[in-house]
Amino acid sequence: MNNFKFWSPTEFVFGKNSVKNTAPLIKKYGGTKVLVHYGGQSAIKSGLLAEVERYLQNEFIEYVKLGGVQPNPVDTLVYEGIEICRKECVNFILAIGGGSVIDSAKAIAAGVPYTGDFWNFFERTVSINRALPVATILTIPAAGSEGSDSMVITKTRGALKRGAGSPLIRPVFAILDPVLTFTLPANQTAYGLADMMSHVMERYFTQTTGVEITDRLCEATLLTIINEGPKVIREPENYDARANIMWAGTVAHTGFCGVGREEDWATHGLEHELSALYGVAHGAGLAVLFPAWMQYVYRFGIDRFVLFATRVWNIEHSGDKKEVALKGIRALKDFFSSIGLPVNFKQLGAKASDIDRLIETLKINSGGKLGAFYPLNMEDARRIYEMAAME
Amino acid sequence: MNNFKFWSPTEFVFGKNSVKNTAPLIKKYGGTKVLVHYGGQSAIKSGLLAEVERYLQNEFIEYVKLGGVQPNPVDTLVYEGIEICRKECVNFILAIGGGSVIDSAKAIAAGVPYTGDFWNFFERTVSINRALPVATILTIPAAGSEGSDSMVITKTRGALKRGAGSPLIRPVFAILDPVLTFTLPANQTAYGLADMMSHVMERYFTQTTGVEITDRLCEATLLTIINEGPKVIREPENYDARANIMWAGTVAHTGFCGVGREEDWATHGLEHELSALYGVAHGAGLAVLFPAWMQYVYRFGIDRFVLFATRVWNIEHSGDKKEVALKGIRALKDFFSSIGLPVNFKQLGAKASDIDRLIETLKINSGGKLGAFYPLNMEDARRIYEMAAME
Numbered sequence: 110m111n112n113f114k115f116w117s118p119t120e121f122v123f124g125k126n127s128v129k130n131t132a133p134l135i136k137k138y139g140g141t142k143v144l145v146h147y148g149g150q151s152a153i154k155s156g157l158l159a160e161v162e163r164y165l166q167n168e169f170i171e172y173v174k175l176g177g178v179q180p181n182p183v184d185t186l187v188y189e190g191i192e193i194c195r196k197e198c199v200n201f202i203l204a205i206g207g208g209s210v211i212d213s214a215k216a217i218a219a220g221v222p223y224t225g226d227f228w229n230f231f232e233r234t235v236s237i238n239r240a241l242p243v244a245t246i247l248t249i250p251a252a253g254s255e256g257s258d259s260m261v262i263t264k265t266r267g268a269l270k271r272g273a274g275s276p277l278i279r280p281v282f283a284i285l286d287p288v289l290t291f292t293l294p295a296n297q298t299a300y301g302l303a304d305m306m307s308h309v310m311e312r313y314f315t316q317t318t319g320v321e322i323t324d325r326l327c328e329a330t331l332l333t334i335i336n337e338g339p340k341v342i343r344e345p346e347n348y349d350a351r352a353n354i355m356w357a358g359t360v361a362h363t364g365f366c367g368v369g370r371e372e373d374w375a376t377h378g379l380e381h382e383l384s385a386l387y388g389v390a391h392g393a394g395l396a397v398l399f400p401a402w403m404q405y406v407y408r409f410g411i412d413r414f415v416l417f418a419t420r421v422w423n424i425e426h427s428g429d430k431k432e433v434a435l436k437g438i439r440a441l442k443d444f445f446s447s448i449g450l451p452v453n454f455k456q457l458g459a460k461a462s463d464i465d466r467l468i469e470t471l472k473i474n475s476g477g478k479l480g481a482f483y484p485l486n487m488e489d490a491r492r493i494y495e496m497a498a499m500e
Numbered sequence: 501m502n503n504f505k506f507w508s509p510t511e512f513v514f515g516k517n518s519v520k521n522t523a524p525l526i527k528k529y530g531g532t533k534v535l536v537h538y539g540g541q542s543a544i545k546s547g548l549l550a551e552v553e554r555y556l557q558n559e560f561i562e563y564v565k566l567g568g569v570q571p572n573p574v575d576t577l578v579y580e581g582i583e584i585c586r587k588e589c590v591n592f593i594l595a596i597g598g599g600s601v602i603d604s605a606k607a608i609a610a611g612v613p614y615t616g617d618f619w620n621f622f623e624r625t626v627s628i629n630r631a632l633p634v635a636t637i638l639t640i641p642a643a644g645s646e647g648s649d650s651m652v653i654t655k656t657r658g659a660l661k662r663g664a665g666s667p668l669i670r671p672v673f674a675i676l677d678p679v680l681t682f683t684l685p686a687n688q689t690a691y692g693l694a695d696m697m698s699h700v701m702e703r704y705f706t707q708t709t710g711v712e713i714t715d716r717l718c719e720a721t722l723l724t725i726i727n728e729g730p731k732v733i734r735e736p737e738n739y740d741a742r743a744n745i746m747w748a749g750t751v752a753h754t755g756f757c758g759v760g761r762e763e764d765w766a767t768h769g770l771e772h773e774l775s776a777l778y779g780v781a782h783g784a785g786l787a788v789l790f791p792a793w794m795q796y797v798y799r800f801g802i803d804r805f806v807l808f809a810t811r812v813w814n815i816e817h818s819g820d821k822k823e824v825a826l827k828g829i830r831a832l833k834d835f836f837s838s839i840g841l842p843v844n845f846k847q848l849g850a851k852a853s854d855i856d857r858l859i860e861t862l863k864i865n866s867g868g869k870l871g872a873f874y875p876l877n878m879e880d881a882r883r884i885y886e887m888a889a890m891e
Contacts, residue, residue, distance in 0.1 A: 110743040114514070116510075121504065123506070124503025295646035322748050329717045349711075352760070356713050357713050
């Protein structure tokens with residue numbers, strides 16, 4: 110087991126009607142002038158935005174609004190948010206939405222007190238030293254950003270999709286009401302399932318030995334998603350299933366499942382190029398790429414793939430490690446298919462003929478190397494894209 | 501799944517040589533005058549106390565020392581600690597030790613800014629509104645107090661052993677170096693294993709339905725302890741095994757394994773009377789009482805005991821629920837025996853003839869009712885003590 114630090118100070122308030130805690134929580138964490146940041150029409154149509162505004166007004170908390178966050182949130186809106194916050198003396202950011210909105214809010218929170226260009230955080234030329242407190246009312250369980258110290262933003266010019274992180278951007282509180290997820294369409298629900306499973310698998314596949322505790326916790330989270338996932342697709346208003354999935358999404362990405370081990374994150378790197386180029390949902394891209402990544406790297410740590418097959422997918426150990434490992438990968442792919450996710454380029458709407466372009470931007474974004482389980486160079490990455498392009 | 505709040509802001513710094521972070525962490529959390537609180541001779545003999553003092557001196561952090569915390573920490577030392585802190589204008593408490601030292605430190609931390617008698621917190625007549633920051637260097641993985649919001653103190657007069665809690669007493673940081681646990685004797689190691697398993701089981705046995713995620717996380721933690729526990733007994737200097745157990749002890753009791761479900765805690769209530777009367781180790785008392793509690797209550801929720809047997813102990817489902825449930829309980833008892841723990845009154849040094857006395861104090865401490873899985877009255881409690889008294 111490796112040395113580690115784990116610090117997750119977010120206050121999670123979970124359950125039915127938990128949104129009514131919004132104003133007291135903002136006050137508790139020092140917010141007096143709030144930027145309410147949200148996405149498109151769903152927060153308006155559902156009445157959630159109006160409900161939150163009412164709570165703020167009743168408690169005399171001043172606020173300004175900034176909507177319009179798109180999936181794969183972009184730098185231009187972050188610049189706009191930073192400008193509004195400075196002009197309006199905002200001291201607290203409240204994100205209402207899913208991972209895209211929260212990531213956009215985190216970037217604004219870090220950008221406001223920084224005198225340079227916030228993109229420097231994503232170029233990794235400076236680190237985040239200060240940030241406004243950010244909090245969230247989660248509406249899409251997927252990205253885990255409500256409990257994480259990271260964010261991903263796309264630079265419109267050049268379609269660069271990059272991540273950055275700091276303990277300072279962990280939300281001070283996160284409100285999670287599973288009822289808010291009842292209206293999520295089946296496809297978005299499924300993208301979320303692939304995303305949260307990927308957050309666990311990026312941590313599960315490691316060469317670090319002697320980390321039984323996080324092995325078991327990763328498997329526990331995956332088993333829950335595999336069991337409850339099909340239920341939320343079939344019965345979108347099943348409260349307990351929605352609740353299990355919502356909390357699993359948070360557990361998957363607080364960092365808790367990765368302590369003591371080297372994490373991988375190659376597949377996320379590969380996927381960012383797909384969603385930057387095609388605008389596809391992150392979870393859809395991950396569903397296509399994760400099995401392909403596995404098929405490429407399993408040889409370099411087969412015992413872990415045997416563990417994955419037997420403990421997560423309940424596959425009997427035949428004695429032939431390769432057979433068992435491949436069955437586990439197959440089970441994952443079948444599971445993704447069964448909940449309506451794409452598992453190859455064609456189903457995703459991606460083209461094999463674009464692989465050169467994908468590799469080109471991947472090289473810039475990754476510096477030519479990615480992953481840790483088996484460190485990939487650009488030739489490896491090309492092979493994985495090619496495998497994902499096969500039907 | 502029930503609504504819940506989960507807030508665990510403790511900064512965990514885990515691994516080899518992590519003690520060297522002590523002084524910077526104290527400064528980070530505002531400590532300028534520290535009470536260094538510890539137990540008996542082990543912190544002195546091991547050189548840990550001297551090492552910490554050196555770090556504090558090098559960083560010009562003033563401190564006073566208070567040692568002498570005993571297992572089952574007592575109110576009299578808490579009063580002494582409170583007095584010292586007030587006199588010396590201490591603004592930070594550092595506990596070096598296991599759960600007893602940390603609990604004593606927490607009680608001091610809550611007692612210093614309170615003008616009344618700190619025991620009121622344990623009488624539940626007042627709640628904790630303020631506390632000095634408390635932090636810990638953990639040397640015994642067992643109680644989970646390094647990451648919990650609770651504490652247990654024994655009132656010398658009347659041998660009343662009681663718990664109290666508040667988010668304000670969660671340690672601001674916890675340093676966990678598994679190497680510090682290499683010298684723990686086998687019996688103390690085993691008591692710790694029983695204690696951390698009990699912290700999970702008090703949460704696992706619930707009537708709340710639809711909490712798959714915490715079911716799986718509880719099982720994951722138990723599976724780790726069952727796998728790694730015998731290793732730390734056999735090979736006390738196996739770093740990875742010690743590391744897994746140390747972190748499992750924290751995971752077991754941060755609250756993470758209990759969110760969304762009603763917890764039980766009857767067995768802890770029953771055990772407090774044993775350790776108050778006989779001064780036995782808490783973990784030893786739990787090892788005796790948990791199987792007895794299970795044998796008494798399994799009828800009132802047999803499906804959960806079947807889950808425990810099949811998922812935690814890998815017992816095949818024969819079709820006969822009662823048989824499977826009892827096999828699971830037997831497996832737990834056998835496991836406790838295999839790591840050298842007592843599993844009945846005789847092995848513990850307790851006497852069936854004392855049951856009247858145990859019930860008498862239990863009635864005072866519990867108000868005559870305890871537990872939630874199957875709420876026990878004093879007649880039920882008597883039966884469980886009697887079952888534990890059988891060989």
